[in-house]
Amino acid sequence: xxxxxxxxxxxxxxxxxxxxxxxxxxxxxxxxxxxxxxxxxxxxxxxxxxxxxxxxxxxxxxxxxxxxxxxxxxxxxxxxxxxxxxxxxxxxxxxxxxxxxxxxxxxxxxxxxxxxxxxxxxxxxxxxxxxxxxxxxxxxxxxxxxxxxxxxxxxxxxxxxxxxxxxxxxxxxxxxxxxxxxxxxxxxxxxxxxxxxxxxxxxxxxxxxxxxxxxxxxxxxxxxxxxxxxxxxxxxxxxxxxxxxxxxxxxxxxxxxxxxxxxxxxxxxxxxxxxxxxxxxxxxxxxxxxxxxxxxxxxxxxxxxxxxxxxxxxxxxxxxxxxxxxxxxxxxxxxxxxxxxxxxxxxxxxxxxxxxxxxxxxxxxxxxxxxxxxxxxxxxxxxxxxxxxxxxxxxxxxxxxxxxxxxxxxxxxxxxxxxxxxxxxxx
Numbered sequence: 001x002x003x004x005x006x007x008x009x010x011x012x013x014x015x016x017x018x019x020x021x022x023x024x025x026x027x028x029x030x031x032x033x034x035x036x037x038x039x040x041x042x043x044x045x046x047x048x049x050x051x052x053x054x055x056x057x058x059x060x061x062x063x064x065x066x067x068x069x070x071x072x073x074x075x076x077x078x079x080x081x082x083x084x085x086x087x088x089x090x091x092x093x094x095x096x097x098x099x100x101x102x103x104x105x106x107x108x109x110x111x112x113x114x115x116x117x118x119x120x121x122x123x124x125x126x127x128x129x130x131x132x133x134x135x136x137x138x139x140x141x142x143x144x145x146x147x148x149x150x151x152x153x154x155x156x157x158x159x160x161x162x163x164x165x166x167x168x169x170x171x172x173x174x175x176x177x178x179x180x181x182x183x184x185x186x187x188x189x190x191x192x193x194x195x196x197x198x199x200x201x202x203x204x205x206x207x208x209x210x211x212x213x214x215x216x217x218x219x220x221x222x223x224x225x226x227x228x229x230x231x232x233x234x235x236x237x238x239x240x241x242x243x244x245x246x247x248x249x250x251x252x253x254x255x256x257x258x259x260x261x262x263x264x265x266x267x268x269x270x271x272x273x274x275x276x277x278x279x280x281x282x283x284x285x286x287x288x289x290x291x292x293x294x295x296x297x298x299x300x301x302x303x304x305x306x307x308x309x310x311x312x313x314x315x316x317x318x319x320x321x322x323x324x325x326x327x328x329x330x331x332x333x334x335x336x337x338x339x340x341x342x343x344x345x346x347x348x349x350x351x352x353x354x355x356x357x358x359x360x361x362x363x364x365x366x367x368x369x370x371x372x373x374x375x376x377x378x379x380x381x382x383x384x385x386x387x388x389x390x391x392x393x394x395x396x397x398x399x400x401x402x403x404x405x406x407x408x409x410x411x412x413x414x415x416x417x418x419x420x421x422x423x424x425x426x427x
Contacts, residue, residue, distance in 0.1 A: 015309060019073065022308025023316025025195045026075050028334065029299040029342055030317075033059065034324055037078045041291060044087035045098035053226065053325070054290035060322040062282030062294045067314030070274040073303050074262060075317050076282050079295035082250060085382075086292035090243045098290075099231035104240065106230045106287035108248040109280070115252055116280035125256060125272075127408035132388055134356040135368035137261030139375030139384050140298050141350025146376045148343030151336040152176035171209045176337045178205055183341035195306055195342050202338030212333060228290040246419050250382040251293055253412075255279050257385065258296040261353065265304045301346040363399050367392040386416040 034055050041051030055078055062076030091101040115121040149155040153172045158164030166173050179202040186194035206212050234240045259276055263269050275296070283293040303313055354372070359365045367388040375384030393413050396405050 016312070018307040019310055019312040020316055021193045021196055022073055022303045022306035023313035024320065025193075025199075025306045025342075026073070026297075026300065026303035026308065026313060027317040027320040028196070028199055029302045029339060029346075030059075030075050030077050030297050031321070031324060032336075032339070033077045033080075033297075034321075034328065036080070037083050037291065040083045040087050044091045044101060046290065050290065052328070054228075054286075056321055056324050057226070058282070058286050058289045058291045058294050060318050061285050061289070062279070063314050063318035063321060065278050065282060066275065067311035067318060070271060070278050071311035072263075072266070072268070072271055072275050073308035073310060073313035074259075074275065074300045075297045075303065075314060076279060076294040077297045078286070078292050079250075079254065079381075082247070082254075082295065082382075083292040085247065085250070090247070094234075094239045094243060096234055096240075096243075097231060099228060100234045100240075102228055102287045102290065103230035103232045103235065104243045104247060105293055106284070107235075107244050108251055109283040109287060109293065111244070111248040112251045112255075112280045112283055116277045121273075121276060123408055124252065124412070125260075127406045127412065128253075128256070129364065129392070129409070131357050131361075131364040131368045132371060132392065133257060133260045134353045135371035135388060136257030136375075136381075136385060137264070137353045138351050138357070138368075139372045140258065140261065140381065141301075141347040141353070142372065142376045143379075143381065143384075144298055144301070144343045144347035144350065146347075146379075148340040148347060150340075151343065152180065152340035153337075154340075171211050172337060175202075175206050175209050175211060175335075176340060179337055180341040180344065183345060187345055193306070195302055195345075198341055199334060199338045202341070203334055206335040206337050211337070212335060227288055230287050242422060245415070246382070247293070249415060249419065251280075251283055251295070253385055253389075254381050255295055257381075258298065258300075261350065262296060262300050262304065264353070265301065265349075266309070298350075299343070299346065301350050302342055305346060305349055363395050363401055363404070366395050386420060389413045389416045390420070 034052050037055040038048050038052035041054065042048040046054075059075070059077045063074075066072055066074050066076055086101060086105065090096060090104050091098060096104070115124060146155075153166045153170065153176055155163045156166045168174075179198065182201060183194070183198040186197055191197065203212070255276065259272060259279065263272055263275065279294070279296055286293045303317075357365060357368045370391050371384055371388030373384075374387040375381055378384050389409075390413050393405050393410055396402060
């Protein structure tokens with residue numbers, strides 16, 4: 001009895017330590033979003049400082065809610081790709097003001113909330129075949145690998161090809177390779193906190209080679225930049241609703257795919273409804289905090305791989321995001337060469353889900369394959385998903401398997417196709 005009590009206590013301490021380390025690692029692998037998203041938002045009509053503050057607050061609120069309410073070790077941050085859609089297509093493309101763009105976010109978030117708090121969400125989830133769900137996870141894995149290779153400098157834009165191998169005489173490449181093999185060694189040896197060690201040692205190696213990044217200046221807080229009021233002055237225009245549709249579709253299905261894959265890795269599929277609802281509510285807060293919507297970060301795979309199991313990891317990460325306001329000059333000094341190996345390894349872990357795709361069933365394999373390759377090759381999660389969703393009913397019909405097509409999926413595929421037609425028409 002005493003032995004069992006001691007064993008339970010040791011397990012509790014180990015889980016506590018794992019969650020703390022996982023939260024720190026999750027934060028360090030996603031904190032780049034503060035500067036990156038802030039920069040993109042500055043293209044949409046606000047200052048860089050305001051964009052960074054909005055990113056910090058949205059990440060803090062969403063991640064904290066995920067940890068406290070859903071008790072999941074998942075981080076919510078403004079989605080890459082979605083932020084570009086918001087800044088360049090919704091605002092610049094339509095000539096909207098920043099506040100009008102936030103109104104689009106608010107309406108799309110309300111639609112997302114409806115799916116999360118009604119049976120519609122469950123209907124949509126059940127209508128999507130498992131092959132497409134797993135394909136989204138695999139596609140995101142390859143997307144992370146590509147981002148990691150790009151951040152490390154191992155692949156670059158080629159002169160006569162789309163991508164090419166980097167310059168191996170460059171100190172950056174040398175540091176990236178050393179750090180990558182260090183990360184692989186620590187990971188396969190299952191060294192505790194191996195990702196955190198990789199980042200610390202990787203930063204030190206970058207310092208020795210003289211490629212440390214300089215960081216940025218501290219943010220100056222302004223009360224007027226903490227909350228925004230969305231403007232609905234353009235709600236009567238067709239362009240407003242044509243902006244709402246793709247954003248709502250992306251929020252619903254990208255988060256559905258991300259959460260499905262991450263909860264599968266956690267072996268906590270029963271927590272899907274709670275996590276989905278928190279994610280939906282987090283997008284709503286973004287309309288008032290002044291940023292493009294948050295999503296469940298693809299880098300959450302790093303949290304899970306670091307043995308984060310419970311909401312404490314998310315709470316730790318959320319608090320650290322808030323603290324970023326004061327430590328940005330130091331955090332932004334962590335070089336991409338210290339982060340990229342983690343993204344590559346995490347991408348590999350996500351890509352392993354390809355074993356769950358029935359590759360011997362061509363009607364399931366072809367649409368799934370399109371998602372897997374088009375997410376990284378288009379550099380867009382939403383566009384990559386669209387290719388697979390549109391192809392699914394086409395392949396089923398071609399093989400005479402129309403009885404395997406849920407009506408809901410056909411509607412979803414049609415909406416994705418409609419969005420593509422709108423893009424082609426340039427409306």
